[in-house]
Amino acid sequence: MAVQTVRVVTSRGHQYRQRVEHFWDPKAKRTRTRILENLGPVRPVFPRAPEPPSLPLPPVHFGLLATRMMSGTLTAAHVVQTVQEMGEEMPSGTLQAVGIRFDLAEKKLELLLWLEPPSARPRPAPSATRPSTPSGPTPPRSSRSKGQAD
Numbered sequence: 215m216a217v218q219t220v221r222v223v224t225s226r227g228h229q230y231r232q233r234v235e236h237f238w239d240p241k242a243k244r245t246r247t248r249i250l251e252n253l254g255p256v257r258p259v260f261p262r263a264p265e266p267p268s269l270p271l272p273p274v275h276f277g278l279l280a281t282r283m284m285s286g287t288l289t290a291a292h293v294v295q296t297v298q299e300m301g302e303e304m305p306s307g308t309l310q311a312v313g314i315r316f317d318l319a320e321k322k323l324e325l326l327l328w329l330e331p332p333s334a335r336p337r338p339a340p341s342a343t344r345p346s347t348p349s350g351p352t353p354p355r356s357s358r359s360k361g362q363a364d
Contacts, residue, residue: 222256229256264330268315269302271323276314279325288312297325305329 216237222229231253239246271279275296282288290309297304307329315324 218250220253230254231256266313266326266328267305268324268326269297269300271314271325272300273323275300275325276323279312280314283312283314293325293327297327 216235218233218235220231220233222231224230232249233251233253235248235250236245237248238244279288279293279296282292293309293312294304305327309327310330311328313326313328315326316322317324
């Protein structure tokens with residue numbers, strides 16, 4: 215008797231749904247799985263955050279924010295105060311992260327404000343890690359010791 219189910223598999227950072235059938239193989243004396251249909255992606259494993267709101271950033275305010283970023287003293291209060299000094303309105307929500315973007319073509323600075331945390335960096339796939347033991351055959355050891363002469 216075959217049983218049909220839907221399973222989720224992960225491949226290259228994305229999850230996909232498959233309709234599968236589990237059946238008993240009397241020769242191998244075990245249950246085997248047969249893929250009947252690929253149902254498409256579920257969702258990305260590492261979803262990207264939406265594009266953050268950006269504000270034009272004058273060079274004077276850029277210097278202040280960049281200095282505080284590099285020294286590690288930048289807080290959300292400093293960012294809100296700088297945005298208010300620029301005459302801009304702060305978007306509603308709690309500030310999670312900030313960034314500075316420079317457009318090389320237009321020579322324009324922008325202040326990026328993330329109200330949701332940016333997505334986490336993807337980790338390397340398990341197959342991309344190095345094996346703990348060397349692969350391949352090991353060379354045979356010589357039976358002669360260092361001190362022996364022919």
